[in-house]
Amino acid sequence: MDQFKGADGWFKTIEDELGQIGTIKELILDRANNFSMGSMRRVDDNGIGQIEEVEQPTRGSISFTISIPERIQQKFNPYSVAAGRKYEIGTEFQVDTRYLFHGPVTFVECVNAPPGTLASSAVALVREYLRSELQKLGGTVELLVVGPSPFHADFRIKTMPGAKPEEFDPINIQKARGFDICTFTFHQEAGIPLEILKRISQSIISDEFSLYYxxxxxxxxxxxxxxxxxxxxxxxxxxxxxxxxxxxxxxxxxxxxxxxxxxxxxxxxxxxxxxxxxxxxxxxxxxxxxxxxxxxxxxxxxxxxxxxxxxxxxxxxxxxxxxxxxxxxxxxxxxxxxxxxxxxxxxxxxxxxx
CATH class of the missing domain: 1.10.132 (Topoisomerase I; Chain A, domain 4)
Known part of the structure; x- marks a missing residue:
């Protein structure tokens, strides 16, 4: 923390370095003064884990949109590399990181994805692309992740007209091979903006994902x-x-x-x-x-x-x-x-x- 000169310096450093990545737009930081030490595991080239103490916020958020051209996606998407083909997941992604008590949780949304998109592959694509861009900058910001991913799931939002039926479960999890599909269904008579529905959905699962990781x-x-x-x-x-x-x-x-x-x-x-x-x-x-x-x-x-x-x-x-x-x-x-x-x-x- 000392190298960043307090909480403001921590967020300012991230804002400055992410701001240098030309494909990032609409960068918004919700600053917080609550910080705590947490243990992170860094794996070296030999697969050996090393434990590091990392100081990070327990409140606040960072959000931005990022564009990743199709011509370079296969290079950064591990799923494409493994399959030897390109996945159609669009080129615009909304990235929201929430800092919570047990640790941060990041959501990646495919903004202009075609129907049937394998949305979870966007997480890996954005992760690897950001890592590459941050390394080019050679600054102090580093992307740390929990991996390999413990489980995979695609989250979707569905709206339906009218009031919610009494016995209707608004959260449905469909078990599937490889990826679960979790659908949040909102019944509404007055149209609530999709952005608000997205925030509600994220709030429902953020705390348990923070503990899970x-x-x-x-x-x-x-x-x-x-x-x-x-x-x-x-x-x-x-x-x-x-x-x-x-x-x-x-x-x-x-x-x-x-x-x-x-x-x-x-x-x-x-x-x-x-x-x-x-x-x-x-x-x-x-x-x-x-x-x-x-x-x-x-x-x-x-x-x-x-x-x-x-x-x-x-x-x-x-x-x-x-x-x-x-x-x-x-x-x-x-x-x-x-x-x-x-x-x-x-x-x-x-x-x-x-």
Whole structure:
């Protein structure tokens, strides 16, 4: 935060750098003074996650429209790259980022999309295009995302004349292969502008998405801890598989420290699992107590129920078993050495007696 000279500096830096991207129009920033530290996971070129503390607003918003010409879309759209073809999603996109208590949520709207558009692919397209443009600027603004995307959904708004029927559910989720389709239906006698309906729809799902992505970030951080412990266990196994006198010395004098280190890391990770379960359950409880309904409560609960306790216990058993084998090997080595020293002492005493 210090490098931006407070909240105003933070927003001003973003405004200045986004303003240098020629395809961005109608840039609007709703500034806020509420900031908090949050943990973000950055993945390097080797797929290894690194945890960073990032300060960001817990209130406010950033919105703009962005134009991405069709001729370059295939280059930036991961779906097009994977399929080897272009997706028809239009060229104008409305991007709205809301900063909330648990973290930011970004909505991408296809403004001039043809019917049947795979709208979710626009999220990836805008993300990769913005990353490229920000890198060209070489400034301080960087786009951080939670990925790979935990789930995909297209959100649509539908209007119908008249009052809403008593038993009608205005929110419908259609399960589909690859992408769910969530439709918000508004019955209205007086025409309410689509922009207002869009804001209402975003407000309904923003808080639960903010919590959802925090749960995903927390899961990824714990997963990285598990991966690190597994790598250390592989090193320990390698020590025990090394043959010859070199292997004996590695097991007797180095593997004990490594095994203790692994077991301590596992105990720390097990405590983190218990804390995450308790904290995340409380956060979901508080969200459920707020007015309105949760659309994706099952997905929130799935993230909370994700646990690495079974894997951690298996790693601990493996480390303990290897350490137990090393202890027995050390006892045998000491006993053998004592026998050799005893025999040598007996031989010396015999020579002296003669």
């Amino acid at each position: 925090e749960l995903v970030r927390d899961r990824e951080i714990r997963s990285d801890q598990l991966q690190g412990i597994a790598i250390d266990l592989d090193i320990l196994v390698d020590m025990h598989q090394t043959r010859g006198i070199k292997g004996v010395f590695r097991r007797l004098f180095r593997s004990s420290h490594k095994a203790r280190e692994i077991i301590l890391d596992i105990l720390t990770a097990e405590a983190a699992e218990a804390n995450a379960k308790r904290s995340n359950t409380q956060q979901l409880k508080e969200l459920k107590e707020q007015p309105g309904r949760l659309i994706y409560q099952d997905k929130l609960q799935d993230q909370i129920d994700t646990s690495f306790i079974t894997e951690l216990r298996a790693l601990k058993e493996s480390a303990s078993m290897l350490e137990s084998g090393r202890t027995k090997e050390f006892e045998v080595a000491v006993l053998s050495l004592a026998t050799l020293l005893g025999a040598a002492s007996g031989a010396v005493a015999s020579l002296i007696a003669k």
